[in-house]
Amino acid sequence: MLHRRTLLGAATMLAAAPTALHAQAWKAAYPELVFAVIPAENASGVLNRYGPFVDYLTRTLGTRVTLRVASDYAAVIEGQRAGNIHIGSYGPSAFARALTTGAPVEAFAIEVNLDGSKGYHSVFYVRQDSPYRTIEDLRGKNLGLVDPNSASGNNMPRFALNKMGISPEQFFGKVVYAGSHENAVIALSQGTVDVAANWWNDEVESNLQRMARKGMVKAADFRIIFRSEQIVNSPMAYLASLPAELKSAIRTAVMTLPRQDPAAFERLTDGKARPWEPVDNAAYQPIIELNRFVDGLRRQRG
Known part of the structure; x- marks a missing residue:
């Protein structure tokens, strides 16, 4: 019986050995x-x-x-x-x-x-104290985007504007890439741009809400004038x-x-x-x- 148990134990160790060896191999690599x-x-x-x-x-x-x-x-x-x-x-x-x-x-x-849910939206923010109510109100003004490879900060905004018949480079006075979602909001806050694209989940979570929690801005100082369809x-x-x-x-x-x-x-x-x-x-x-x-x-x- 002892011999049989010893053999079973050895077999179990051998079965486990390849997994352990693989783990050690990737850690070494x-x-x-x-x-x-x-x-x-x-x-x-x-x-x-x-x-x-x-x-x-x-x-x-x-x-x-x-x-x-x-x-x-x-x-x-x-x-x-x-x-x-x-x-x-x-x-x-x-x-x-x-x-x-x-x-x-x-x-x-x-x-x-x-x-x-597993999606979010692209939104266009303007300052709360601005007169702008729609995208059409912003002809000749400055647009803040995020990065050419940003879904909510470039591609979805451009897709949405195209559906409105708007070419950003022709419609707006200037199109500015801010580099990050935070920088786009800061550019809007400082007046560098008049409207800014950003990501937004819902009323309780967005880049703007994150910035407000960190004390960078006040969420009430901005409002949404456009929200896109959902992005994965x-x-x-x-x-x-x-x-x-x-x-x-x-x-x-x-x-x-x-x-x-x-x-x-x-x-x-x-x-x-x-x-x-x-x-x-x-x-x-x-x-x-x-x-x-x-x-x-x-x-x-x-």
């Missing part, structure tokens, strides 16, 4: 993982929001995870195409652009709103070339964050989101089509 974030807010805001999450990933994965705040949306795309960024937190248009420009990436987690929420994506065991470990760590480190999840979402849910690249096909439409508009402008 990846002593550091780079997690990059598009610049939706200023650098200090990104560090404050994502720092605890990256620390959690380091503890959970057992390998160092470094946070990189990208200079612009394209930097995350280029970094993943080059293999220098292992995990990226994208906006939907930037991720769609990554897919169509050859970046070997796989979406694995999607943001989920408090009401269970932002994904996290990793390199397709990562070992399967590492991908599984990353997915598990992200999905279990709210339970394993509630404080880090609270910091990341301001308590305004549900846990991530699984997603794949196919969910962003409509955004690929949106990007193509906007690219066509740009070619028409010459």
Whole structure:
């Protein structure tokens, strides 16, 4: 009986050995993982929001995870195409652009709103004290966009304006790219632009509400004059070339964050989101089509 138990124990250890060996293999190959974030807010805001999450990933994965705040949306795309960024937190248009420009990436987690929906909107803000009530009132005024690869800050606004028969470069006095959603609101607040595009989930969560919670602006100083149709929420994506065991470990760590480190999840979402849910690249096909439409508009402008 003792001999039989010994053999069974040895068999169990051998069965488990390949998994352990695979885990050790990827840890040896990846002593550091780079997690990059598009610049939706200023650098200090990104560090404050994502720092605890990256620390959690380091503890959970057992390998160092470094946070990189990208200079612009394209930097995350280029970094993943080059293999220098292992995990990226994208906006939907930037991720769609990554897919169509050859970046070997796989979406694995999607943001989920408090009401269970998985989408958000592009809005046009004006200052509360301005006379503007409709887009048509802004002819000859200055438009603030975010980044050429932003869904809510460029592509959806351009799509919506086109449906109104408006070419931004011809209709507005000037079209300004602010670089981030926060910068677009600041430009509007300071009068650099007269209307600004931004992201908006609902009345309780938006970039404007986040800025108000940080004391950067007062939400009551702005109002919405246009809201788009819904855009699919932002994904996290990793390199397709990562070992399967590492991908599984990353997915598990992200999905279990709210339970394993509630404080880090609270910091990341301001308590305004549900846990991530699984997603794949196919969910962003409509955004690929949106990007193509906007690219066509740009070619028409010459």
